[in-house]
Amino acid sequence: MSTTDSGTPRRWTHVLAVALAACLLIGVGVSVGLLLSHESTPGTDSAEAGFARDMSEHHAQAVQLSMIAYSRATSSDVRTLASDIALTQQAQIGIMQEWLKAWHLNPTGDKPVMSWMPDGQMSVESGNRMPGMATLEEIDKLRSATGQQVDIQFCQLMLRHHLGGIHMVDGLLAKASDPRVIELAKGMKSAQTGEVQALEMLLKSMNAPTG
Template sequence: MTSSPRSSRTLAVAGGAVLLVALGLVALMLAGRSSGGSATPPAAPAETSADVGFARDMSVHHQQAVEMSFIVRDRTSDVEVRRLAYDIINTQANQRGMMLGWLEMWGRPKSSGAPPMAWMGHTFTPRGDGSLMPGMATDTELDALQKAEARDAEVLYLKLMTAHHRSGAEMARAAADAAGTEEIKNLAAGMVRGQQSEIGLMADMLKERGATA
């Protein structure tokens, strides 16, 4: 099975479309609030808030999960793994679009020169190998996934995504506790539930393939 050079282009196009939809949804939400009797819309979260930091960092985290899922889609014909990959692509691309949409509506940049995870009270120094935050795959691991096929690709993807989800769920728990907006609190809490469920699913899938996380 050959690697598809279209994955990165597909990701860019899909991400742009999701962002446009998310911006529209966020605009409708804000319009609904202001027409519901409140003359002044809620103040935007501060630049240093957990809301803004989480939206930025988790957008980056999600982007890599979507990228890995596009890769494995082209490296295996296994129905179960491809279904999981499609679920992650759809869910996390949509969530990423929502977070970027909120940053846009809040008037906050989508990227920052501050270290990742500073909003959590600690920072992670990127090692320059593609792993920008805990749980993220390195460039070497992504290259290995691109070259793997069939069962080898499935096992590597499931292991990488399990680590990705564990760190993502930890970040989401912190945001659910520290965020000041209901949007981020609710989204982060939902991420924790969804990713914990998928971690359990992936553990079973690895066991079926004679491997562990």
């Protein structure tokens, strides 16, 4: 089996490519469906609106972390993964913000983060952070890291970030009724599950713990 420059089997790149392709195709379909649909739209207190608002913020941090890694990581595998995450999640932010505009809703709500989830705010972490989100100190530590520590810290932070995002998607799927939102959420989960596998394999190749 061929390997990349870090010695990581290329199997993870195939898993990631399939997941990203599926997610992008779903995203296009959701965007078109949004423009063509005349069905009733979610209200401001709906799970769909809460998800669009909170996941946009959650995604924004993933883009931030990924751009740090893309510019400073030592491994081409990590840089490629970081680029894919940044591009995909920025595109999804655009889709979710367009939903809110089409629904005539504010991009931010007046309810606490995660209040739309089935378990409410029970999964909110210290500092009012959504599940898996890094602290400011962790982001600063990533920025100041050098060498392979950039790769390791990014993979560890993004692994936790994705697991938190998947938890949010599961909460949305338990409550949502809008087929467009459900379709995109399922695409997110598929892509991030593939990326979780890739991150775990990268950490293993660097002999680094997953947390």
